[in-house]
Amino acid sequence: MQKKYLLVIIVLLSSLTGIRAQQVIPSSILTVQGRAFSEVPGFHRVDTIKYHNIPPAVKKLYAHAAGLFITFRTNSAKLSIDWETADAALGNNSTPIMSRGFDAYVKEPDGWRFAGVARPQLKKAESSYTIVENMEKTEKEFLLYFPLYKELRSFQLRIDEDASFSPTIQQFDKKIVIYGSSIVHGASASRPGLAYPAKISRSMHADVINMGVSGNARMELSVAQMINDIEGVDLIVMDCVPNCSPEQVTERTFAFVKELRKRHPNTPILMMESIIRQIGNYNLEWKKKRHKQNVNFRTEYERLLAAGYKNLFYLPADHLIGDDYEGTIDGTHPTDVGFERMVKIIQPKIEEILDLKSKM
Template sequence: MNLKLQNILSKFEKPNRSYMQTKYLLIIIALLSSLTGLKAQQVISSSKLTIQGRAFPESPAFHRIDTAKYHNLPPAVKNLYTHGAGLFVTFRTNSTQLAIDWETANAALGNNSTAIMSRGFDAYVKEPDGWRFAGVARPNLKEAKSSFTMVENMEKTEKEFLLYFPLYKELRSFQLRIDEDATFSPTVQQHDKKIIVYGSSIVHGASASRPGLAYPAKISRNINADVINMGVSGNARMELAAAQMINDIKDVDLIIMDCVPNCSPQQVTERTFAFVQELRKAHPNTPILLMESIIRQIGNYNLEWKKKRYEQNANFKTEYERLLAAGYKNLFYLPADHLIGDDYEGTVDGTHPTDVGFERMIKIIQPEIEKILQQ
């Protein structure tokens, strides 16, 4: 018998136990019996894992960049780069369950996002035909600290897991819990290409239902590319400091500029040429794909939004043509036509794609990426 249980029982081993003593004894026995039925677990510290999906391996904590190093970035941009969008870890284990304990900066949620996307995790398992969804970690809605069993009752065979970080929060800490007798080994993915996606909240991940369904993450799995999510919700305004930060990223095969939604029509005109010009200082031959803003369905009846979106894209196309005329090569342009479909059902709020909207975007963006990379 468990020593702790023996010690407790010994206190009640008197022939004249009172009714209340007997009652408490029965309650304790029931509680301890239920606890002994729980599986023992081993805890895996996050320090044993390699954080992947970020531009700079030396970035502190679970941040996408070292915000102290890039001090010229606007404060809001630096704060957003503490979010874990696009970051992930991979590992092998034969555990029959996978649980996680974690803490985010706070428990607040956006009004157009799911809690799982913003503050949770999702897990995938590698199969011969690619990564297959396995489970999610649902966050505590009131506290910054959360615990959740992502998947359980699995076969005791070794599997490779991919675990995506929360998209819209700074992750402060996490640890995994697996079977006590399970094997565990961290892994690092080998990708065919490296792609940088600089953009707005749509790149950041709003409003996917879970982290792995943001379009950079899904394209990464589809084509085995290291797709670096440099989305900064509401703040992708083509500042030169952002281009200079991107210039420090090495061995880039493609840069995607999906930043028009956050720029005013005037900013598009004033900043596009200079932004590309700055990128060319460190990436003279790297292909750059310039993407128009999606057609915001909020502009179906709001004439101001409709006018703004039209001017943003028209000005972007003009700047693209100016760049070509100035002799810049390896520039590609993707119009917004049909990006989220034509039935007006691709967004959660008239701007940010749902999973359906993202899937429609991927069907247009991914072939363009593959075509560029083949060239």
Template structure:
């Protein structure tokens, strides 16, 4: 069955594309950024066969290409996407473009500028992402779905145009481990998730290790995170573990990273204050306890002498007008922008060695 589906897809790509005067290139021939390692299936964030002792749900979510992006250059005036996903699910708190669509940025005057979205259909989609562009070379960055497994992807351009791999000269690499918010819920498009935005703003390749509801700092996951080389590790995972799990697991998780990367800074970010807790006292207390315990563990590690360990308080991450979420938990685009207003300057300061003494 899998073989026949692949054949159908490839036939659909190369023959249907030809009828439209569009030529397609398999995205595997282009440049892929954002993976934690080079092994494993091409569009998976993590090689789950290598880390087969991780929790089952973490391994499933690791197959989703949240934060991954295809880089290419072309002289075409039109760009198409044709892709096949595994599930085709819809989520009540997310757009279909964010969960299973594509998001294209093109460089203009040195900045990555939104160019168009690949709007998904069912499990197989062909969509013109952008058209009627001016002549000349375009440098492109195509963000992949955040909440579905991507099985096949081809980039289409006008016949006679070229499409080639693009090498981006990143300043370095950042690994972000966390929750559904890290993974991208509930941005309107894949490129609006805060790790993707941070990557474009800083010029750093970012590995998104957000695992929806499952960023709970298990030791097996800590080994995987620690194996990823980085110039900065960000732990945005306080939202998922229980308050007691935070007390039980944080120290070991941080030390797993520190042992493998003695001089690399680690930034701990408290959970956003859940807007669902504006009136619900149970939610309010849980988040307060999570953040309080995360803060306590940070203080403990610093007092014990761990250097380059930083903390961002969660109180201001979404602003204070209670308009920053979709569902009381997951940020909308406004919420993600507000998170970046807090996170970005502190990350810049850490990366340049100018983080102020607290």
């Protein structure tokens, strides 16, 4: 009997030793990438104390980690993460992984390949998860996207005890700022890396700054003034029509572009219409509103051209999420299929604009 208990104790101790035999990599040694400004508190996208004139709802959303990521190299066979978000609440049209989880990719010769996700606890703000395990012990470069719809409070990585580890920083030759609604923010991708700004970033190897603010992209001048402080911008994308009333589109578009031109006088600006919301298939009021939003946006674009503004480009909503009525989760927010369809139209337009810019 004593031998049996001794064996149980040895097994338990071995198990505990196995758990402890890991390196803990603190977030402090990693460089947060994908945000507009280097001096930002925590894992926020914007220093909202500095930009105190931004509306309170917009400030709260810029505390979300949408579009932020880290990269690093390791030969660990296992990659785990411990993290805490501001709370455990979830939206009714989002997955827990997209909202509060992480999304990992490994760099291959032909680009970044999906490796695994970190699934959050559903009832607690603190979570721990093994993203991927049983890998070959060869050195790989990882890209890890942060949660899209939560303020990330803290995180640490865990790797094999004897594994190598080195932070990396991606070098991009172009910077694209995308300002917009919940669709830019990432609703309703299944995981962080499938939001359309992230997909374009990987595909084009571009520094794509996600400035989406769910439900609150209303072209306030204070937001344009903040965007004006972003340096080295090659293209600004305005995908903000969905959150503006038709009247706001008329009242604010011209002034917003005029404000941007104070600090970005020659930077190309791509003005995108609102996607055709499938919620308007039978809801006539939604259909009427969306149509009026885009009509007014086109009018303001033409008014800007007539006033002499240059390097303005326009992208109609036609076919952005497909024509089979199967591109959204709720009639408004794209599924992964919807986002893929958007990228197939938006990316060629971006490449065309940047190609023209390079020839100027």
